[in-house]
Amino acid sequence: MDSTLKKGETRRDFLYLTAGAMGAVGVGSATWPLMDSMNPAADTLALASSEVDISKVQAGQAITAVWRGAPVFIRHRTAEEIASVRGDGWQHLRDPQRDEDRVKKAEWLIVKGVCTHLGCIPLGTKPGQPRGDFGGWFCPCHGSHYDISGRIRKGPAPKNLLVPTYEFVTDTLVRIG
C-alpha cells in the first residue's frame, strides 16, 4: 500500500482526501434536489406550450393569446402590410432583421407582446388602440414604436418584439412554445 503513496504522504492524508471527496459528493447530492425543487414543476412545464385556434382571425385583425403567463400578439396581415415591411433599408434598423426571417407564413405575424425596453404590454392589437408612427404597436410607458413586423423603429426599446418558437399544427391551429 505504501509504495503507491508519494514521499511524505501518509495513509492518513489519503484517508482525509478520500473522505473529504466522498463528503463533497454527499453534500452535492443532498443539495441538488433542494435546488432543483425550485425549478419549474411539472404542472408549470405543462403550461409551457399554448395551442391557439386562429381560424376566426380575419385579415387585418389581431388577437392576444397567453403563453407562459405573458401575452402573444397574433396578427393576420394584409398584403399591403406585408409589402410595407419588406424591401431594403432593414440593415439600418436599430435591431436589423428582415421581415422574411421573422415569420413562417407571411400573413401570420406571431410576436411576444412584451416591450423589450422595460416589459410593458404595447398597444395596437385591439381595434381603436394607437398603433404608433409605423402602423404596428405603440408602447405607452416610454414611447417605443414598433412596425407591423414587430421591429423597433423609434423610442427607447433596444430589440425587436421577440418571436417565440411556434409551429402550425394545422392551417388554423398554432402551437406556441
Next chain:
Amino acid sequence: MAGSAKTEKFDNKTIQWINDRLPIFSMMDNEYGKFPTPRNFNYFWNFGAIAMAMLGIMIVTGVFLAMNYVPHGSMAFESVERMSRDVNYGWLLRYTHMNGGSFFFIAVYIHIFRGLFYGSYKKPRELVWIFGVVIMLLMMATAFMGYALPWSQMSGWGVTVITSLFSAVPLVGDGLVTWLWGGFSIDSPTLNRFYALHFLLPFIICAVVFVHVWALHVTGSNNPTGVEPKSEKDTIPFSPYYTTKDSFGTVVFLTVFMAMVFFAPLLLTEPDHFRQFDPMQTPSHIVPEWYFLPFYAILRAFTLDISIPFTHIVLLSAKLQGVLAMFGSILLLLFLPWIDTSPVRSARYRPVYKWCLLLLVLAMVALGYAGAKPPEGAAVWFGRAGTFYYFLHFFVIVPWLGKHEKTLPLPKSIHEEVED
C-alpha cells in the same frame, strides 16, 4: 473566559481579524475543539448530535416545502399532492420531512433514555434537563401542528380530538376551544394559524437548544460511570475524538433514515392520511403518530367520573382526569431532579433502579400498543396497567429507591474504570 478568547492567535489573518472583533472562532475552538470531555462515552452519547442534525434537516426540508404549500382548507391537501407529484424532487422533500419527524423523535427518545439511565438530570445538570423537557414539549407541539397541515382526514380529526380536550377546563373550556379554533369547528382559520406556528416553533427550538448546550458546557458532560472527571486523565478534547465519533454515528443513523425514506416511506403512515379532510365524516379509527401513542393511551385510560356520592354533581370528569394525567405525565419530568433523591447518578451502580427503568420502558411500549388500538378489550387493560406503572414509577418507586436502595460501589475515577 472572554479575556482569553480575545488574545487567542490564529495563523490565518482573515480569521484573526474577525476573531478580534467577534470571538466566534475561539468560541468554536473552546466549545467544540479543546472542550475536555469524559473519555468513556458510549454510543448513547451520540444522540444529542444526531438530534441536532435532524433539527437542521427538518428546517431545511420544511423551508423548501413551504415554497409550495398553501395553508387554506380549499387548497392544502391538493398543494401537498401536487408537491408529491409535480415539483422536482417534491416526493423526496415530503418523505424526508414526514419521516424526519419520526426519526427526530427516535433520536430524542433515546437521548432522554440515556438521561434517565445515567442520571444526567441530577445536580448540577438540573437546568440542562429542564431545557430538554421544554424542547420535547416544543417538538410535540410542532409535530402535532405539522401533521395537521396536509389537511387529510387524519389531520383534521386528530386536531379536532386533541383541541376538543381543552373543553375539559372548567368554566372557560368551551370559550378556550372556540378561541383555539378561530371558529365553531376546525376550518381554514385553524389551519392557517397552525401553519404560522409550525413555521415559528422550530426556531424557538433552536434557541432553547442553544441554552440547553450552553448550560451543559457550564457543568461539562455526564458519563456512563456518573463520576465527575477529576483530572486531565479522565478527559479528552472534544475534537477530533467526539467530532469523528458523532459524525460516524450520525452517518449510520442517516443511513437507516434514508433507507426508510427511499424504500418504506409510508410504513408509519395511516391510510386515512391520504383522504382529504371531510368534517361530515369521522374515520373509523383516529390514531395519532406513533410518538404520541403512549400519551394518548394515558389520556384514554381514565373512564370513571369522580362525583359526589348519591348525586349527579361531577367534581372531576373522566375527560379532565385524562387531560391532567396526560399533561402531568410530561410535566412531572421537569421535577425529576428533585423526585430522584439517590446520591448515585448512573444506573450501572443502581441494580434495582435499573430494572425499574427497564420496566418503565416496557410500560411505555404497552402504552404505545394501547394507544394504537381502539379502546376495547385487552388494549384497555394495557393502557391502565401502563398508566398505573408510569405514575407509580415516578411518584413512589423512584423517591423510595433514592433513600433505600443499596447501590454498588462507585469507581474512584473515570480513567481508573477505563484502564485495565
